[in-house]
Every structure is written in C-alpha cells, then in structure tokens.
Amino acid sequence: MYNTNDKKAFLKERLSKKRFNHSVNVAQECEFLAKLYGEDTEKAYFAGLLHDICKEEENEVQLRLVEESGLSVLDEERESRPLWHAIAGAYYIKNEFGIKDIDIINAVRFHTIGRAGMSRLEEIVYLADLVSADRDYKDVDKMRKLAHTNIDEAMLEGLKFSIESVLKKGGYIPRYTFEGYNFYTRLTRGK
Numbered sequence: 114m115y116n117t118n119d120k121k122a123f124l125k126e127r128l129s130k131k132r133f134n135h136s137v138n139v140a141q142e143c144e145f146l147a148k149l150y151g152e153d154t155e156k157a158y159f160a161g162l163l164h165d166i167c168k169e170e171e172n173e174v175q176l177r178l179v180e181e182s183g184l185s186v187l188d189e190e191r192e193s194r195p196l197w198h199a200i201a202g203a204y205y206i207k208n209e210f211g212i213k214d215i216d217i218i219n220a221v222r223f224h225t226i227g228r229a230g231m232s233r234l235e236e237i238v239y240l241a242d243l244v245s246a247d248r249d250y251k252d253v254d255k256m257r258k259l260a261h262t263n264i265d266e267a268m269l270e271g272l273k274f275s276i277e278s279v280l281k282k283g284g285y286i287p288r289y290t291f292e293g294y295n296f297y298t299r300l301t302r303g304k
Contacts, residue, residue, distance in 0.1 A: 115159035120210075124162065128169055135247050136165050142241035150264055152233050160220040160238050167201035175201040184222060189285035196287070199225045227272050228289040229296035236268055243271050269297035 117140075125133050143161030147154045167175055172194060178201035179186055190196045203222035206212045220238040223231060227239055244257040256274070260267040272294045279286050 115155050117155075117159055117162060120159070120162055124166065128165070132165060132169055135245065136162055138245035138247045139164055139238070139241045142245045143237050146237045146241055146260065146264075147234075149261065150233060150237065152237060156214075156217065157234060157237050157241075160217045160234060161241050163206055163217075164202065164221050164224045164238055164242060165198065166221070167205050168198040170198070170201065172197075178204050187287045187289065189287040190226070193285050193287075195284075196225055199223065223289070225275075226287050226290045227268070227275065227293035229292040231268070231293070233264075236264055240264070240267055240271055243274070265297060265300050269294070269301050272297060 121137070124136055128136065140158045140161035143157040144154045146152075147157035167178065170178075175194075175197040179191065179197050182200055182204035184200055184203065186200055190200065199222055203218045206221060207218050212218060216232050216234045219232065220235045223235050224238045224242050228235075231239065240260045244253060244260050252274075256267065256270060259270055272290060275290060276286055276294060
C-alpha cells in the first residue's frame with residue numbers, strides 16, 4: 114500500500130546524503146516505535162521517511178508551499194523559517210503524491226512543533242525525529258529510553274526540550290507547542 118521504494122529513490126535524488134540518511138533513520142525508528150505501541154509499522158515507516166521531504170527546498174519554495182497549503186498556520190510559524198518545511202512537506206505529499214490519509218499528513222505537519230491531542234502516529238514521527246540513530250545531543254540516550262518505555266512522558270519531555278531549545282535561540286514558540294506541553298502535562302499527571 115505504501116510505496117516506500119519509489120519514495121526512497123525520490124528522496125535520494127532530492128535530499129543531501131546527510132538528510133536522506135536522517136530520513137531513513139527516522140523511518141526505521143518510526144517502524145520500531147509503531148511495533149512497540151501497536152500501530153501500523155508500514156504506515157509509520159512511510160510517514161517517517163517523508164517527514165523532511167521539503168527540508169532542503171529553497172526558502173521561497175517553502176514559503177510559497179506554506180502559503181498555498183490551506184493549513185491552519187500560526188504567525189509564529191510564518192515568522193520561523195525552520196518550521197516551514199513541516200507545513201510545506203505536509204502540503205507537498207498531499208498535493209504531489211496524492212496522499213489523503215490525514216494521519217500521515219498531520220504527522221509530517223506537526224513533527225517539529227507537536228500539538229495537543231496528537232494521534233499515535235503523529236507522536237511516533239515526532240519522537241522518532243528526536244531520537245533517531247543519527248541524533249547525538251547531550252541527553253539523547255535518556256530520551257530514547259523514555260520513548261521506548263512511556264510515549265506520553267516522552268512526548269512531554271520532547272516538548273520541554275523543544276521549548277527550551279527555542280528559548281535559548283530566542284525564537285518564536287507556536288501556540289500549538291504550548292498547548293501540546295499542557296496536554297501532555299495533564300496526561301502524565303493523571304497517571
């Protein structure tokens with residue numbers, strides 16, 4: 114059902130070697146997490162593979178896709194160039210590949226900022242991007258262990274990590290991210 118071989122070939126031509134390897138690593142982590150949490154492994158691999166499809170597009174192309182997307186885009190996202198690729202990618206896979214599965218579209222759309230009430234697939238892609246084999250930030254092993262044992266707590270930690278990173282850089286934090294943080298805080302406190 115998911116034509117991953119064609120998409121892999123497409124991405125290999127489109128992305129730098131480093132970004133292509135990252136995309137494959139994220140896809141593999143998505144597959145692992147999907148198996149762990151009882152989700153469709155093929156669908157998860159496919160979504161993970163495509164998550165950064167527009168990451169290396171020119172700024173003008175990304176912004177045009179964001180504006181054309183018809184998706185609910187926040188001002189903070191429009192003003193944060195590093196966030197454009199997720200919105201552009203969601204629109205691209207819908208428009209160019211004819212992907213109609215809203216779960217896959219949203220998994221690509223929200224893989225950078227998160228949000229409240231994410232589907233399990235969205236959570237898997239978000240976390241796989243954070244803990245894929247090529248990631249080597251300070252506490253990545255701790256984050257991987259958490260992603261492999263408690264997805265709700267991993268989401269909360271991932272959103273905290275994201276917020277802290279943006280604060281250090283002086284960037285904008287979209288409302289979706291704060292809402293996601295509050296959502297997962299409530300979810301984990303209720304346990």
